[in-house]
Amino acid sequence: MSYDGWIELPIPGQDEAHTLAEIGNYTSNVSPMWRWCMSLVTEQPMRLSDTDGWTCDRVAPVLAKAVAVMEAERHRLEEMSPANGWGDYDGALRYLRTTAELAEKFASVPGSYIRWWV
Numbered sequence: 001m002s003y004d005g006w007i008e009l010p011i012p013g014q015d016e017a018h019t020l021a022e023i024g025n026y027t028s029n030v031s032p033m034w035r036w037c038m039s040l041v042t043e044q045p046m047r048l049s050d051t052d053g054w055t056c057d058r059v060a061p062v063l064a065k066a067v068a069v070m071e072a073e074r075h076r077l078e079e080m081s082p083a084n085g086w087g088d089y090d091g092a093l094r095y096l097r098t099t100a101e102l103a104e105k106f107a108s109v110p111g112s113y114i115r116w117w118v
Helices: 028-042 056-072 074-078 089-106
Strands: 002-010 017-027 113-117
Touching (some): 002 028, 002 089, 017 028, 017 089, 028 056, 056 074, 056 089, 056 113, 074 089
Antiparallel strands (some): 002 017, 002 113
């Protein structure tokens, strides 16, 4: 199982949306790391996928703070690396950082939002 993310923009008058950017996918085995960081930032239990449908201007600052937490708590989070070897701290950080950068890139595009398939 993995996280697969992308940034969309609604197409006016249609039920579909235009994909602005692909975040890509990464194993869900590292989701405890992301959940721990996101929960610290939002001060409530939160998974990365809970941001599904959030506009980029709303999600960008949350993700930037989660990246900062992840960088600051490297030693604690490395201990959460999956024992089966599917994913690790470095890959989880890289994926979260890419997600934050793309959200920031499109934060100025009105109506753009993040999507997740888990």
